Amino acid sequence: MSEVVTILVVEDEPDQRELICNILTVSGFNVLQADCVESAILTIKKSPIDVIFSDWKLAELSGIDLLNYCRKNIPEIGFVIATAYGTINHAVQALQQGADDYIPKPFKRQELLLTIDKALKAKNLRGQNKELSARLSEQNKLVGIVGKAPCMQKVYQRIDKVSATNATVLILGESGTGKELAARALHEKSDRKHEKFIAINCAAIAESIAEAELFGAEKGAFTGANTLKVGRFEAANNGTIFLDEIGELSPSLQAHLLRFLQEGTITRLGSNDEIKLDIRVIAATHRNLPKDVSKGDFREDLYYRLNVVPINMPPLRERQQDIAILADHFIAQHAKQYKCDAPSLSNELYRQLLDYHWPGNVRELSNRIERYVLLNDESELTQNFTTNLSSKERSDVPAFNMPEQGFCWQQFERDCLARTLTINQGNKTKAAKYLNMSYKAFLYRLEKFEIKS
Ligand SMILES: Nc1ncnc2c1ncn2[C@@H]1O[C@H](COP(=O)(O)OP(=O)(O)OP(=O)(O)O)[C@@H](O)[C@H]1O
Ligand SMILES: [Mg+2]
Known part of the structure; x- marks a missing residue:
């Protein structure tokens, strides 16, 4: 038997409230009621609710106030607002603020039931999404990736979708964003997890030995090759090879790799025999590969072969809500280690x-x-939280003559913030970016100096 659905009806008119409650009760819902926003919030805190059916006008407050409270505190809950006849702007506002539906008064029994059904479906979908996200976060914790930010959820979803396939993956992102961690997660979640994961830093292998190192060499292939050398590709057979810093690969190795990606075969140095291998290739770079391609530093055909499925690792400053979680994670990790x-x-x-x-x-x-x-x-x-601008960032700052008689720093900072806001037409996100500052840090300063946009 399906679970009973609980609806909270919020309406200050007693007759109206009773009528709606009757219809819903007869239709098999468990119905709770409230006559104002405050009492609705008390009820929400006490009992689990599936859908709220709220009137727009509720004494001094409105259904929107309740909607805002819900979206902030219990975002999954279904929400329908009943609007007075001819107030379409209320309906628009309600939908914009996250209501699942609105219903103009007066309404028929069937219309009421339909709108409740719609909100219930939306609520269930949100619940499933939340569960899925939580599950993905949990699963990824198992392979060592920590973080819940929406941009990380996208990464998890990608990893989840492609880990079971053999598709070549190109992981992009700034240094230290977890590219290698993501590559290992792809391997750990694939059928190849019991096979080898071989990571190769393309920037760290010397050009002279690179070919033999990667693809192997027959005995006597070059001076000093006294025995047969099995390359890293062969060693990774049936498993995964992770080519880190792929942008640093020499032109000759780019050609070899392209051949492997096209044919699935390699040839050892000093041999003509092709060896068929079954390897999943994952590559990573912090470089802007399309730019390298346009400059002629990276083969375009190889770029397209590698970039079958791109995964973008977001920089930490774009996933602020993960900073505290990661900090706690590393404190626990290092405390255990030491x-x-x-x-x-x-x-x-x-x-x-x-x-x-x-x-x-x-x-x-x-x-x-x-x-x-x-x-x-x-x-x-x-330490150095404020002074570690890179030389590039420092040179972006226009030369500024320090007045001999000194100046008021506070006033200067305030002016700087206000002017940044003005030249960015009051857009705080853009203004924060302009100052290379986090959005929160920017808001904090606006509040501190009481600057209104
Ligand atoms: N989301 C994360 N959760 C937990 N640890 C992380 C996460 N992202 C990165 N790390 C840790 O941060 C360090 C750097 O990660 P990783 O080596 O994967 O980054 P990278 O993108 O490959 O960097 P580089 O470009 O410099 O090689 C590692 O110790 C890794 O375990
Ligand atoms: Mg790396």
Whole structure:
């Protein structure tokens, strides 16, 4: 038997409320009722509700206030707003703010039931999505990836979808964003998980030995080749090969790799025999490969062969909600590693972590936390938070003559913020970007200086 669905009817007119409640009760719903927003919130806190059916006008407050409360605190809940005849702008506003449906008054029994059904379906879908996201986050925790931000959910979904296939994957992202971790996750979740995962840093193999190292060499193929050398590709047979820093691969190795991707075969140095291999190829780079292609530094045909499924690892500054989770994760990890107590982070420290722009991404966070755990010194965590602009970023700042008589820093900062806001037409996201600052850090400063947009 399906579970009973609970509807909360919020309506300040007693007759109306009773009528709606009767229709819903007769239709088999478990019905609760409230006559104002405050009492509705109390009911929501006490009992699990599937759908709220709320009138627009509720004494001093409105159904929108209740809707806002719900979307913030219990985002899955189904929500329908009943609007007065001729107030289509209310309906539009309700939908914009996240109502699942609206129903103009007066309405018929059937219309009421239809709108409830619609909200219930929307609620169930949101619930399933949330469950799926949580499951993906959990599953990915097993392979070591931590993070819940929506952009990471996209990464998880991609990993989940392609791990079972043999499709070649190109992982893109700045340094330290977890590209290798994602490659390992793809391997761990594939049928090849019991086979080898061989990681090769293309930037670290010397050109002179690279071909033999990767594809093998027959005995006597070159001076000093006293025995047969099995290359890394052959060693990875049936498993996964991870070509890190693929943008650094020499033109000759690019040609070899392209051949392998096209034919599935390699030839050892000094031999003409083709060896068929079954390998899943994953490549990664922090470089802008299309740019390298246009400059002629990277083969276009190889780029297309590699870029079958791209996965973009987001920079840490774009997944701010993960910073605290990752920080806690690394504290626990490093405390365990060094067998010491896990130090806690004060709210002020968390705030500073959130404000920082993390040019070295997750690796930098991990390293800073490692030093903090080892040395138990807060400055290890936050040192150079404001002064580590890269030389490129520093040179972006226009030359500024320091007045001899000195100047008021506070006033200068306030002016700078206000002018940035003005030249970005009041768009705070753009303004924060312009100042290379996190959105939160920018908002914090606007509030501090009481600057209105
Ligand atoms: N989402 C994450 N959850 C937990 N640890 C992470 C995450 N992302 C990265 N790390 C950790 O951060 C460090 C850097 O990750 P990784 O080596 O995968 O990055 P990368 O993108 O390959 O960097 P590079 O381009 O510099 O090679 C590793 O120690 C990794 O375990
Ligand atoms: Mg790497």
